[in-house]
Amino acid sequence: MxxxxxxxxxxxxxxxxxxxxxxxxxxxxxxxxxxxxxxxxxxxxxxxxxxxxxxxxxxxxxxxxxxxxxxxxxxxxxxxxxxxxxxxxxxxxxxxxxxxxxxxxxxxxxxxxxxxxxxxxxxxxxxxxxxxxxxxxxxxxxxAEASARMAAHGLALLDELLPAGGHRVLTHCNTGSLVSGGEGTAFAVALAAHRAGRLRRLWVDETRPLLQGARLTAYEAARNDMPYTLLTDNAAGSLFAAGEVDAVLIGADRIAADGSVANKVGSYPLAVLARYHHVPFIVVAPVTTVDGGTPDGASIEVEQRPGYEVTEVTAPQVPVTGAGGGIPVAPLGTQAYNPAFDVTPPELVTAIVTEEGAVSPVTTEALAELCARSRQVTIS
The missing domain is CATH 1.20.120.420 (translation initiation factor eif-2b, domain 1)
Known part of the structure; x- marks a missing residue:
């Protein structure tokens, strides 16, 4: 720089x-x-x-x-x-x-x-x-244009799935204007619900170990005057058990041809919780995130991040002493498992929302048709 x-x-x-x-x-x-x-x-x-x-x-x-x-x-x-x-x-x-x-x-x-x-x-x-x-x-x-269309399609789907309104939405990682040329993907849907007066609560996962939820999603939610509450990732289960979550909205870093979704690590456990508690699990991503060349979830290369992101914590303007530039929270020499993403199989995904519309149920054929339609729109 x-x-x-x-x-x-x-x-x-x-x-x-x-x-x-x-x-x-x-x-x-x-x-x-x-x-x-x-x-x-x-x-x-x-x-x-x-x-x-x-x-x-x-x-x-x-x-x-x-x-x-x-x-x-x-x-x-x-x-x-x-x-x-x-x-x-x-x-x-x-x-x-x-x-x-x-x-x-x-x-x-x-x-x-x-x-x-x-x-x-x-x-x-x-x-x-x-x-x-x-x-x-x-x-x-x-x-930016795709972001606006995803927000509209996502809000329409939420209203269809949750006709009573007053949506209480749980999100993971950060999917707002900080990741987009527009207002984002999953966060843009929640923001659209807020502007329409239909967002009762945005539950924000901290998203360990780098706290993209706590640092970034809460930052964006606060600045948009959204009703939000921050929680540790492992507190999500108690929210589901208490009946406090109406839907889960996440983004995606890669969607395989069969509909398997790679997203920030911690997304897959939310999908399992959502299925058990009969809560819609919705993925919001542009069509460009669908990779037809990756046949299934097992074929997605999952990035492994440095162990110090787990064994140390960092915060702006705080003195640091660890090898990775953070404050040590584990004994010296501790090994850490730190995948950046996990993969959710398509059978746990209620719908994938793109700028071209929503796919539900999520199948190889439905995704292929949507991508083909997107190419036709682009060409025309």
């Missing part, structure tokens, strides 16, 4: 400081990211001048969330092209930065293909770079 810029967070809404934006200062184009590792204590922006800085930001989770990673990947290719770096090398590094999130590779491929096509057609590196940037901007715009 070439630079940092701290912002006062008072009287701001989440959209006041976008999660990602392209800027062209006199010294050259840059990609500016809201550093999500520093939230909610402070709003700090990271300025990436090349693809390697963006790869670092992706791996450190300064920028995260499936849809936004796709956008970031596309802009990263454009950044390499505009600044005269090796585009193929940058694209490969970006696409491999986080293996489970399929949107990242999709965004990289889209910008790279635009660059290659323009270069072959014109032979002009500047026109090729402009084509890559145009592809990234188009993806950014399309994701």
């Amino acid at each position: 070439a630079d940092e810029d701290a912002h006062n967070g008072e009287d701001k809404r989440p959209t006041d400081i976008p999660a990602l934006r392209w800027e062209e200062p006199p010294e050259g184009p840059v990609l500016v990211l809201l550093d999500q590792t520093r939230l909610p204590a402070e709003e700090v922006e990271l300025v990436c001048t090349d693809a390697s800085a963006l790869v670092e930001a992706i791996r450190s989770l300064a920028v995260r969330g499936a849809p936004l990673l796709g956008i970031a990947g596309a802009y990263g290719v454009a950044l390499a092209a505009v600044r005269g770096f090796e585009v193929a090398e940058a694209a490969d590094a970006l696409a491999g930065a986080r293996p489970t999130a399929v949107n990242l590779a999709v965004g990289v491929r889209r910008a790279r293909a635009a660059h290659q096509e323009a270069l072959a057609r014109t032979g002009d590196p500047r026109q090729a770079a402009a084509a890559a940037l145009a592809a990234a901007r188009a993806l950014h715009r399309e994701d």
Whole structure:
């Protein structure tokens, strides 16, 4: 990262400081990211001048969330092209930065293909770079539009499944404007319910070990004046048992062809709880998250994160002493199992909501039909 810029967070809404934006200062184009590792204590922006800085930001989770990673990947290719770096090398590094999130590779491929096509057609590196940037901007715009459509489809489904209204929704990890070109995926549905006066309570899982729920979803819920309550992940079962959850809304980092859903670790236990307690378990994700090349859940590569994320805790502006930059909470040398994601089988998923509509029941055939319909809409 070439630079940092701290912002006062008072009287701001989440959209006041976008999660990602392209800027062209006199010294050259840059990609500016809201550093999500520093939230909610402070709003700090990271300025990436090349693809390697963006790869670092992706791996450190300064920028995260499936849809936004796709956008970031596309802009990263454009950044390499505009600044005269090796585009193929940058694209490969970006696409491999986080293996489970399929949107990242999709965004990289889209910008790279635009660059290659323009270069072959014109032979002009500047026109090729402009084509890559145009592809990234188009993806950014399309994701914002998709977010709005997902919110509408998701709210309609909630109202259909829960006609009594007063929805009490449990969510996991963070799926709002911090992960999207728009207002998000699953969080956008809850936000739409809130604006319609039909959200009684948003239950927010802490989402250990990195607390994306506590740090980020609560941050977004508070700024949108939503009625929300934070809970530890292992308290969810008691909420279900007490009849306090009407639906579960989560996002997805990859959806296999058979409807298996890879999402932040902790999602699968929620699906099991939801099935036992007869509560709808709804996945909200753009069509680009559906990976037809991955046949089933067992074929999804699950990213393994460093053990220190479990054996240490970190918080902005707190002194640190651990090897990973955090405060040790386990004995020195403790081994940790730390998968970033788990996989929920399709039979536990009530519906998958996309910008093209909802799929329920979730089957290979239904997903394939939805994706084919999406391609037709895009082409037309």
